[in-house]
Amino acid sequence: MELCDHSAGELARMLRAGETTSVEITRSVLQRIDEREAEINAYITVDREGALRQAQEADERFRGGGRIPALNGIPLAVKDILCTRGIRTTCASRILHAFKATYDATAFRRVMDEGAVLIGKTNLDEFGMGSSTENSVFGPTRNPVDTGLVAGGSSGGSAAAVAAGEAVIALGTDTGGSIRLPGAFCGCVGIKPTYGRVSRFGLIAYASSLDQVGALARTVEDTAFVLNAIAGHDPLDTTSAALPVPDFTAGLGTGVDGLRIGLPREYFVEGLDPRIRECVLGAASLLERNGARIVEVSLPHARYAISAYYLIATAEASSNLARYDGVKYGFRSEEETDLLGMYAATRSQGFGSEVKRRIMLGTYVLSAGYYDAYYRKAQEARTLIKQDFDAAFEGVDCMLAPVSPCLPFKLGEKLDDPLQMYLVDIYTVSLNLSGLPGMSIPCGRVDGLPVGLQIIGRAFDEATILRLGHACETLLGRI
Amino acid sequence: MEFETIICFETHVELKTETKLFCDCPVRYDAAPNHCSCPVCTGQPGALPVLNRRAVEFAIRAGVALGCAINRRSRFARKNYFYPDLPKGYQISQYERPFCEDGTLEIIGDDGEPYPVGIKRIHLEEDAGKLVHSSDSFEAADFSLVDYNRSSVPLLEIVGDHERNPLRSIPEARQYLEKLRQVLRYIGISDCSMEKGQLRCDVNVSLRRKGQPHFGNRTEVKNMSSFRFIADALQYEIRRQAEILRSGGAVDQETRLFDEQKGITLPMRSKEDAPDYRYFPDPDLVEVEIDDAFLEGVRRALPELPDRKIERVIAEYGIARKDALILTRERAVCDYFERSAARCADARRLGAWLIKELFRLLNDASVPIEACPVPDAAFAELIDLIAEGTITDAIGRTVLEEMFATSRRPGEIIAARNLQPIQDEDALSDILNEVLKENPDIVDQILRGNRKPMDFLIGQVMRKTRGKADARKVKGLLEEKFAP
Numbered sequence: 001m002e003l004c005d006h007s008a009g010e011l012a013r014m015l016r017a018g019e020t021t022s023v024e025i026t027r028s029v030l031q032r033i034d035e036r037e038a039e040i041n042a043y044i045t046v047d048r049e050g051a052l053r054q055a056q057e058a059d060e061r062f063r064g065g066g067r068i069p070a071l072n073g074i075p076l077a078v079k080d081i082l083c084t085r086g087i088r089t090t091c092a093s094r095i096l097h098a099f100k101a102t103y104d105a106t107a108f109r110r111v112m113d114e115g116a117v118l119i120g121k122t123n124l125d126e127f128g129m130g131s132s133t134e135n136s137v138f139g140p141t142r143n144p145v146d147t148g149l150v151a152g153g154s155s156g157g158s159a160a161a162v163a164a165g166e167a168v169i170a171l172g173t174d175t176g177g178s179i180r181l182p183g184a185f186c187g188c189v190g191i192k193p194t195y196g197r198v199s200r201f202g203l204i205a206y207a208s209s210l211d212q213v214g215a216l217a218r219t220v221e222d223t224a225f226v227l228n229a230i231a232g233h234d235p236l237d238t239t240s241a242a243l244p245v246p247d248f249t250a251g252l253g254t255g256v257d258g259l260r261i262g263l264p265r266e267y268f269v270e271g272l273d274p275r276i277r278e279c280v281l282g283a284a285s286l287l288e289r290n291g292a293r294i295v296e297v298s299l300p301h302a303r304y305a306i307s308a309y310y311l312i313a314t315a316e317a318s319s320n321l322a323r324y325d326g327v328k329y330g331f332r333s334e335e336e337t338d339l340l341g342m343y344a345a346t347r348s349q350g351f352g353s354e355v356k357r358r359i360m361l362g363t364y365v366l367s368a369g370y371y372d373a374y375y376r377k378a379q380e381a382r383t384l385i386k387q388d389f390d391a392a393f394e395g396v397d398c399m400l401a402p403v404s405p406c407l408p409f410k411l412g413e414k415l416d417d418p419l420q421m422y423l424v425d426i427y428t429v430s431l432n433l434s435g436l437p438g439m440s441i442p443c444g445r446v447d448g449l450p451v452g453l454q455i456i457g458r459a460f461d462e463a464t465i466l467r468l469g470h471a472c473e474t475l476l477g478r479i
Numbered sequence: 480m481e482f483e484t485i486i487c488f489e490t491h492v493e494l495k496t497e498t499k500l501f502c503d504c505p506v507r508y509d510a511a512p513n514h515c516s517c518p519v520c521t522g523q524p525g526a527l528p529v530l531n532r533r534a535v536e537f538a539i540r541a542g543v544a545l546g547c548a549i550n551r552r553s554r555f556a557r558k559n560y561f562y563p564d565l566p567k568g569y570q571i572s573q574y575e576r577p578f579c580e581d582g583t584l585e586i587i588g589d590d591g592e593p594y595p596v597g598i599k600r601i602h603l604e605e606d607a608g609k610l611v612h613s614s615d616s617f618e619a620a621d622f623s624l625v626d627y628n629r630s631s632v633p634l635l636e637i638v639g640d641h642e643r644n645p646l647r648s649i650p651e652a653r654q655y656l657e658k659l660r661q662v663l664r665y666i667g668i669s670d671c672s673m674e675k676g677q678l679r680c681d682v683n684v685s686l687r688r689k690g691q692p693h694f695g696n697r698t699e700v701k702n703m704s705s706f707r708f709i710a711d712a713l714q715y716e717i718r719r720q721a722e723i724l725r726s727g728g729a730v731d732q733e734t735r736l737f738d739e740q741k742g743i744t745l746p747m748r749s750k751e752d753a754p755d756y757r758y759f760p761d762p763d764l765v766e767v768e769i770d771d772a773f774l775e776g777v778r779r780a781l782p783e784l785p786d787r788k789i790e791r792v793i794a795e796y797g798i799a800r801k802d803a804l805i806l807t808r809e810r811a812v813c814d815y816f817e818r819s820a821a822r823c824a825d826a827r828r829l830g831a832w833l834i835k836e837l838f839r840l841l842n843d844a845s846v847p848i849e850a851c852p853v854p855d856a857a858f859a860e861l862i863d864l865i866a867e868g869t870i871t872d873a874i875g876r877t878v879l880e881e882m883f884a885t886s887r888r889p890g891e892i893i894a895a896r897n898l899q900p901i902q903d904e905d906a907l908s909d910i911l912n913e914v915l916k917e918n919p920d921i922v923d924q925i926l927r928g929n930r931k932p933m934d935f936l937i938g939q940v941m942r943k944t945r946g947k948a949d950a951r952k953v954k955g956l957l958e959e960k961f962a963p
Contacts, residue, residue, distance in 0.1 A: 082525075096524065099524065101523065200525075203525055205525070237529075238765055239762075319559050325568060339563070343561055367757060375759060
């Protein structure tokens with residue numbers, strides 16, 4: 001086991017004990033990148049010099065004897081949809097392939113303020129639109145577990161980097177499952193906090209009412225470290241919640257005794273790979289044996305989630321992506337000379353096909369005469385889905401569910417069938433629609449491939465899902 | 480007139496906030512291009528809007544002043560369209576649940592009766608940037624540049640109501656706009672300078688033959704920023720529509736542009752080509768909740784509005800309605816009037832002098848009343864000197880001119896320029912005798928009982944003394960001389 005394979009918690013202990021240095025850890029990560037990156041393609045941009053410089057600075061902080069921030073010296077990967085001043089932020093799109101922001105995303109700034117060492121920017125489905133990290137102008141990311149398989153998406157680069165030891169912790173974003181799904185596919189831990197828990201400032205918007213920044217790591221505790229750093233109100237994002245932020249590591253290790261855990265009936269029906277079902281239910285009974293109470297709950301409107309999600313997300317996307325018009329920054333086609341021609345050529349050539357598909361869908365959804373039938377209806381469904389959760393949470397503290405209905409699939413397998421691809425998100429999108437926090441942790445293997453367990457919590461109660469996640473991790477062992 | 484007209488305005492007003500609607504950039508009209516811009520107002524990836532509280536306060540203030548219902552929960556919507564001056568590809572505006580709805584603005588109708596013109600809604604939105612072309616138009620230009628200094632400056636849109644007491648004539652339209660501008664300036668939310676484009680209008684016009692139940696299709700003339708052009712455009716548009724209706728045709732529902740040079744309106748786009756803006760609630764901005772305390776604060780801080788001020792000024796200072804109307808046209812003028820009147824024994828005279836003399840000086844020098852070089856106290860002093868008869872009107876005018884030029888006190892100027900009135904009765908008597916000697920015919924007339932020409936004789940004395948004689952004293956002396 002190399003340094004790069006350790007958890008952030010372990011590395012932090014070693015660093016504080018003087019057993020290693022951030023430079024050593026960073027070199028270890030960079031070496032792993034040298035060994036595996038050509039095959040995995042987790043990163044769009046690797047900043048070796050910057051990483052080593054930051055590692056040295058982190059080491060100096062250890063020697064300086066001042067306050068040592070929580071993530072000091074820990075190698076970090078950042079999904080390339082979060083703005084980083086001075087390093088390009090591409091969204092895996094041709095239209096932003098050389099874009100450099102003049103500002104940092106708040107979440108990124110906060111992890112850096114805690115001393116993290118930025119290794120680079122990770123691959124994703126263009127603008128976060130996809131479930132496999134194949135829709136990238138920089139090529140697909142491959143699953144480190146089996147490089148013939150997809151990493152899941154859209155934060156596939158961040159998940160793969162963490163899983164492969166090409167980073168220790170990572171920031172991702174989750175609009176419909178984009179942290180949890182690649183987390184499950186690559187066998188690592190991913191947390192999507194409550195909508196509003198983490199500032200979206202500097203997160204390049206796909207669907208503003210659904211997007212949320214979160215963390216990917218190899219242990220539950222590591223995601224809690226990252227969440228501690230990034231959570232909290234930001235005056236630059238008025239949708240971020242002005243609520244106190246607890247220490248998310250505080251409840252770890254307190255077990256599950258007395259915890260009431262719901263199993264949503266609608267998540268275990270037809271369409272779910274029975275082997276995944278078995279793994280998830282196996283985890284549930286293990287928890288039950290350890291003092292948790294397992295209760296069946298119902299989310300009757302769950303079947304509307306995918307439709308509502310793809311109506312709302314595409315509607316917002318069609319508007320959010322209007323700014324990429326070739327006028328101010330990013331790619332501009334030089335083929336046309338008049339304004340409309342320039343717009344059309346720039347956007348036709350600058351966006352990939354999935355992005356264009358969603359822009360078209362969203363434009364249609366918001367059009368005069370269709371708004372009520374689609375967008376408004378979807379918002380009504382969203383309200384019902386939210387109410388389902390509110391009702392269910394009256395009797396339970398959190399819920400368990402699968403992350404994905406299927407195991408990691410082969411590269412290219414679903415690329416030509418967008419509907420099949422969209423259905424991969426069937427268990428994850430409800431949380432984005434309702435704003436609730438969720439995490440995915442490995443709960444077993446099928447045919448050597450990781451299976452993810454999804455833990456769903458009440459709004460702003462990430463502490464409970466972290467506590468439960470930590471208990472699962474302990475009981476199931478490192479999978 | 481065989482036709483009746485409906486005129487409805489959509490008025491855009493740039494608010495006088497220090498910073499823009501969704502970022503901290505200053506609102507400045509004199510800055511170098513793009514020097515008042517940031518990631519938010521240039522629509523950079525990942526930047527998010529943060530609502531300016533002051534702009535909301537201004538919007539609510541306008542709503543309260545115009546008698547609107549205030550929506551306690553309001554929200555912003557995106558209006559989607561592509562244009563290079565619109566950096567996000569959408570304008571943040573309001574659609575469902577604007578801040579204010581269903582207000583009125585009272586004017587005096589053409590029939591001489593008060594007429595509460597309906598206001599449908601007032602909403603807040605962001606302005607766009609500005610395009611600068613290398614030649615006259617986009618089509619002809621080799622290149623075009625864009626300046627985002629104006630991007631996201633807060634705009635208030637005040638929309639007239641077609642159904643509820645719409646405007647019925649060009650004079651009413653003019654009165655409406657002037658009064659609207661007056662009220663908005665009174666409440667201090669905008670300077671409404673039309674030259675600076677701080678007040679711009681779209682105007683809707685439709686006609687119907689008298690006695691018919693329905694109005695024809697309406698046309699909208701876009702983006703005008705002077706009273707004159709608006710009146711010209713309306714006149715043209717009313718005539719054009721009347722001709723179409725007279726010849727049995729129907730007016731096309733369309734958007735038109737006013738050609739300022741030719742004084743005509745031209746079609747811009749038809750109803751079928753009207754863009755679909757795909758409005759939807761902006762997910763980047765939370766709902767705005769207007770609570771009791773906020774609303775109460777706005778109400779309390781609302782200044783006295785023109786209609787009420789006129790009545791009070793008439794009652795309090797005993798001045799004519801005609802003068803009161805002029806004095807209250809601008810809040811700053813009335814403030815000046817009231818400040819000086821408070822120190823003056825003759826408010827009516829003060830009002831008259833303000834309107835006649837001080838306005839002339841201000842106009843000639845193009846100085847706004849806020850920058851008037853004559854302090855209100857000094858002005859009051861001058862009027863008192865005139866009212867007491869210490870100086871004559873003529874000298875008063877001379878003194879005021881000098882006060883305007885030098886900001887000195889009237890007493891100082893009178894002393895320095897030796898303008899004290901001739902009070903000495905013997906000296907006045909000598910001059911008067913001279914005048915009588917020079918005008919035997921007039922003296923004759925007076926002796927025969929026609930007292931009218933006495934004023935002429937007083938005038939002659941004033942001429943000889945260059946206005947310094949105390950007219951009342953001269954009159955007294957004359958009366959004495961011709962006492963029966």
